[in-house]
Structure formats: structure tokens, C-alpha cells
Amino acid sequence: MAPGKRFRVAICGAGIGGLTAAVALAKFPDIELEIFEGASQLAELGAGIGLFPRPWEVVRRLGLEADLLKATEIKLTEGPVTSFRYRKSDQPRGLDFYKLVTKGNLMTFHRSDFQKVLLSKLPRSCRIHCSKRLRSYAQHQSGPIELFFEDGSTYTCDVLIGADGIKSVVRQNLLSEKARWAQSEGRRAEAAEYAAGIDPVWCGTNAYRALIPAERLRARWPNHRVLTQPTQYLGEGGYMLAYPISLGKMINFVAFKSQHHLENTKFNGPWVSPTDSSEFVGMFRSWEPEVQALLDCVEKPLRWAIHTVRPLGTFTSGRVAILGDAAHAMTPHQGSGAGQAIEDAYILATVLGHPSTTRGNLANALSVYDRVRRSSSRKIQERSRLNGQYFTFHIDGVSFSNLGEEQLWSNLQKLGKAFTKNWEWVWTTSVEASVQEALRLLQESTAGR
């Protein structure tokens, strides 16, 4: 370790979660930081990403706001604003039925623009090593953590942060380690719970993602609403969302096809793969004309079989922690997976960077992170799952077809209110409360020593 440093942190995975953690930790120059990325180069998927006011607060605290605002045509608003319009679209004439009004708007970006801004904020001293795919790690009661990479190389650190996404090797190691210890002490139920979190499960939904050049859509349907207004098109068994990104040059498009009865089963096939529009347009062909215009413009979609991580009994083990999709991969129906990764990163950096955290009490700092972040991300996983049901009209005892106009309107209004209530945490609550909770817990735990 270089002189003047408190301890060494290794971040495994340079996605949005890992890079945000690096930017947040780089604010503490006495922490040595290395990032290990499995891919041969850093590349975010060609798709859009939206951030709501709560994670935006972290963006601002980390000094990313000014640069990010240059990468989007969306004007930052703090007051009430329409973030999405909702249409019932599984019929020949669509019905505009609801506006999601949020306090502060959804800020949308091309993922690679977001990544570029994060990278530009990393100091030179923070090295990113590409083509370093972690195979496993070994942690002993004392002494450094050893990292073993697929290429045969090794590295040692004092803290390991697993930001290695849904198929996280760090999560697998961490939970296996916990399950082994629990088993050896006769805590069988606990051991089984840890083991159950290792493998992700399919949620029964596939997402078809594409970027549509705005010019192509304009040629097909001048003034299509999604050129300026984020919109969700809802119907039975599926929904679509679209919004402008890249300063209005592109439209981020996602179509979801849901089979809720297959939730928590195994998906047969690759989780992400190029596909043909014919795989999903058929089910939307009876939908309203605006939807047909979007479908006609989709080229080379990617199919994502949406997987999630079951709610875990822990995000940490000793001096190892997981964050983002590694810890709580969720469905995308609240547009909050990356936002949650950003919050994790910020809270983790808050506890690690705190002056009371030393090489000798790192496990204590991580357990504070676990307490603050685990229960809140668990709630959001469930809220996101619920939105997936609302958006596809999958609600016990409520129908949206074969109804009179008045009854349909009333059911749709109730639906709108239900998903707003379910979602309002992103604009009515603040990250500051979590920071304060983390600082209080840290203080209590260090005072008790």
C-alpha cells in the first residue's frame, strides 16, 4: 500500500454501480482504489437509462450534474412535471388515460454518455484494469483478501466491492461462504436461505430493446408523441415504453412481453441475445396505430430475459460487500435498478470514507452499509415487481376488457393512482435520510467499542 493510505479497496465490475462507487470513493484521497473489469474494454449497452429525483440527488452530490446536463435535451425541473403519459393501447383506438406527475423529472440518457461522464471524474490515480475477470476470492480472519482472476493473476486488497452485475461471482462466493459457516454451526435454515440467493431467477418477462433514430420515426409518423414525451403504452400481457435520448436524436424503445405465471422459473436460452422483431411484434399487432408506427421502426432488437436476485439475507461478509445488480437485481418496471446501484455506491463510500473507519474496523463499516441499504432495496424490488403487474393489467379481481366506458375509465384511474402511490418514493423521499442513518449507526457502533 502506498504511504499515507488508510486501506486498499478493489472494485470488481465497472458498470454504473462500480464506476459510481469509484467516483464516490475517489473523494477520499487516503483510500487506495483499483477497479477490475472482466470485459476487454468499457462499453455500456446501446440503450437509454432514466434517473428519477432520488438518485439524481447523488449525481448532484458527486459533482456530475453539470456534465450530465450537457448530454441530454431534458431540462432539469424541481417542481411538479409530467414524467410519463399512459395509454391503454391494446385496442384499435388508444385511450390516453393518465399522466404520472412527479416532483422533479425523469432525466434520460444514452448509457454510454452516462458512463463517459463517470469516467471523466475518476482521478488518474484510480486505475481500471480491463480483461480482469474475477474467478474467486479468499478472505481470512485477518490479513488481506486475495483475488483470483481467470487469467491466472492475483491481487490483494483490504476491502472487496462486488459490483459485478446479476451473475456476480462475488455474490456466489460470499453467499457460499456464509452458507458453509451457517451449516457448520448447525444453522441449517439460514444456510439454505443463503444458498437460495446464489442463482438469479427469471421473472417470466422478456424485454425487447432497441434505439430508433428519431428521423426514421418522424418520417413514418411526423410529431409522434414519443419524440417529445416519454410514454408508456399498456395492455394485457405486455407494455411498451419510449422516450427521447441523445439530445433528441434517438428514441429509447422497450417492449415487454410478460407471462406472470412463469415468475421464478428457469429461462431456457441466453439471457441477452440479438433477435428479430417477428419474435414480439405479433402480440402487439392488434394495438393502436401509434404503437404500430414504433414497431415498424424497430431494427435489430435485443432480447433480455429479465432475471432478478431473490431478496438476500446479507450484502456483506467480513470485508466483502456487493452492490447494484449483484446484490438486488430487480425488474425494470420502476426504472430504478441503476438508481439503486448509485445509492448503494454513495452510502458505501460514505461509511468507508468516514474518518472513524480504519483498516481495523472495515467489517463494521460494511455492516452499517448492509443495514441501511438492504431493507430499502428489498422494498423497491417488490414495488418494481408490482408495477410490472399493473402495466400489464394483471391485477386480481380487476378487469380492463369488455367493460362499459365509464367502468373502464374508473378502473384505469384507480390503476394510475395505484402505480403512482407505489412509485412516489422516488420523488418524495431523500437520500439524505439514508446518509444520516448510516452516520448515526456508524457513530453508535464505534462508540460502543
Ligand SMILES: Cc1cc2nc3c(=O)[nH]c(=O)nc-3n(C[C@H](O)[C@H](O)[C@H](O)COP(=O)(O)OP(=O)(O)OC[C@H]3O[C@@H](n4cnc5c(N)ncnc54)[C@H](O)[C@@H]3O)c2cc1C
Ligand atoms: C430493459 C431494462 C431497462 C432498464 N432501465 C433502467 C432505467 O431506466 N433506470 C434505472 O435506474 N435502471 C434501469 N435498468 C436497470 C439497470 O440497467 C441495472 O440495474 C444497472 O445497469 C446495474 O448496474 P451494475 O453496475 O450493478 O451492473 P452491470 O451494469 O451489469 O455491471 C456489471 C459490470 O461487471 C462486469 N463483470 C461481470 N462479472 C465480472 C467478473 N467476474 N469480474 C470482473 N468484472 C465483471 C461486467 O462486465 C459489467 O461491466 C434497466 C434494466 C433493463 C433490463
